[in-house]
Amino acid sequence: MDVLVTGGAGFIGGHLAERFVRDGHDVVVLDNFDPYYDVRLKEHNVEAGRAAAADGDGSYRLVEGDVRDAELVAELVTSTDVVSHHAAQAGVRADIDPRKYHEVNVDGTLNVLDAARGTDLRRVVLASSSSVYGTAQYLPYDEAHPTKPVSPYGASKLAAERYGMVYADRYNLPIVALRYFTVYGPRMRPGMAISNFVSRCANGEPPEIYGDGSKTRDFTFVEDIVSVNRTLLESDAADGETMNVGSGGTISIEELAETVRDAMAPELDLIYTTGYDIDAEHTHASVEKAGELLGYEPTRTIEEGVAEFVEWYRENQEWYEPLVRGE
Ligand SMILES: NC(=O)c1ccc[n+]([C@@H]2O[C@H](COP(=O)([O-])OP(=O)(O)OC[C@H]3O[C@@H](n4cnc5c(N)ncnc54)[C@H](O)[C@@H]3O)[C@@H](O)[C@H]2O)c1
Secondary structure (H helix, E strand, C coil): CEEEEECCCCHHHHHHHHHHHHCCCEEEEEECCCCCCCHHHHHHHHHHHHHHHHHCCCEEEEEECCCCCHHHHHHHHCCCCEEEECCCCCCCCCCCCHHHHHHHHHHHHHHHHHHHCCCCCCEEEEEEEHHHCECCCCCCECCCCCCECCCHHHHHHHHHHHHHHHHHHHCCCCEEEEEECCEECCCCCCCCHHHHHHHHHHCCCCCEEECCCCCEECCEEHHHHHHHHHHHHHCCCCCCEEEEECCCCCEEHHHHHHHHHHHHCCCCCCEEECCCCCCCCECCECCHHHHHHHCCCCCCCHHHHHHHHHHHHHHHHHHHHHHHCCC
């Protein structure tokens, strides 16, 4: 199958592109190598995709370009079977202009959706986010939970996802939106709690917690994200549906720091620092819907996933650590 992975040089898109190639698909990656984190990490992701192509039956082609370029997007979307739309200004950050979130995440998605009209695409997957929920009225979130984002990022992901569902309905397109809950694993983006804690512990530095560590998160191992996306390539279930993809578990940031510390450097204390964070207090996914529609089952507890990431980190410390530590 021909698969277009937008944002395929990024963390999640990189894993998807690599796996799709290993599964024998012909993958085209569209990515603009946005420098909001070290682009050398993205180059490693591309290398992984190319290595998969060198090993197996699938192929890998990189197109350096922008999802805001409607003409380029149309050209790529109309010459593929599946679109896996993962390009985005990701991350809830206060220092990024809301307009950038809007232009990349909303306008970029509209370019994909407009190009999809009138095609016979087999599937369009839109990467959405738990950030669409905002403040929790109850937990775990099911998909019927009210959506009231508390960040421009969350607002942009919600708008993009809603456009997707409108296009699915109006133009009868096979679109699915997946609300990912904080994703982690090998080659993860810098500046996230798990990569920060692991890199500090690896260097004998106490893990540093922003705030009091009482925020709770549902952390999802990247392999589980890959698995649900592979299912969507094979199945035509769930058209026009939006669903959570999380681990179904939850842990406070303080407990997470303890878990990493206990696994890597039990002698270290935790330290607390003031940090500005504009994201939700708590996230926790109900994954029942993805389970019913797609047979989705998370495979790692946070302890198992952290242990796996720590092992990968140690094996890849030489190249990964300077990138994740901004050195
Ligand atoms: N990582 C998470 O915890 C998480 C959680 C929820 C949702 N998501 C969503 O999953 C998707 C992938 O996230 P990620 O963590 O891999 O982030 P990432 O930043 O590693 O990947 C996004 C990729 O998109 C590319 N990109 C950015 N702007 C672009 C543009 N204008 N044109 C083309 N490419 C562009 C970037 O260069 C990057 O390689 C995003 O849609 C994100 O919103 C991620």
